Amino acid sequence: MKTRSVGKQATILKTSSRDQRGARSSKEPAVVAKGPAYADPTACECCGAFFTKRTWRRDHPVTHALLIKAEWAKCPACRQKRSGTAYGRVSLRGAFEGTAAAALRRRIINVGKRAEYTQPQHRVMSVTRMEDGLEVLTTSQKLAHRIVHELKKAFGGRAAYRWSAADGYLEAIWRQ
Ligand SMILES: [Zn+2]
16 A cells, blocks of 8 residues: 555656646747747748748749848758759840840859859859750759849849749849
8 A cells, every 4th residue: 555655646747847847848939949039020041941930931022122121041851951052043045146145144153163162062053044044053042142243233133033933943034
């Protein structure tokens, strides 16, 4: 009889201490404890996802002005990816002839070189001639936006952004 009641007490003690621990840890949300605090707004430098009002979204309308205001960081999904197909894409739309195409290409390469010098992970991967203009692939969305920004400064034109349904990445489109 005596042994049984001791056993019962021990069980009760264990349970109550476990409950206390559970209550304590539930006061700290896992997201806040593990991840970095993001500014509002933040754009993901890899996929272009947009953080505002405490959520990451991949369907938010994005403008050039909004991206200038945003801080750049890696979203939780991109932080988890070990190796990446993470990239940025800029589509330059227009019938760019010889010298115009060369000037655009030069500008893009220069912006890429500067970015790579300060942050080696940001690189221009390719500049390809397409039927409707040029396509630039970069290792980050941040650099894609940077390129559009420099193109606007040097050549004017308009920028638009759209979500690519296939891969969930933000695509920048520049037109002169
Ligand atoms: Zn991301």
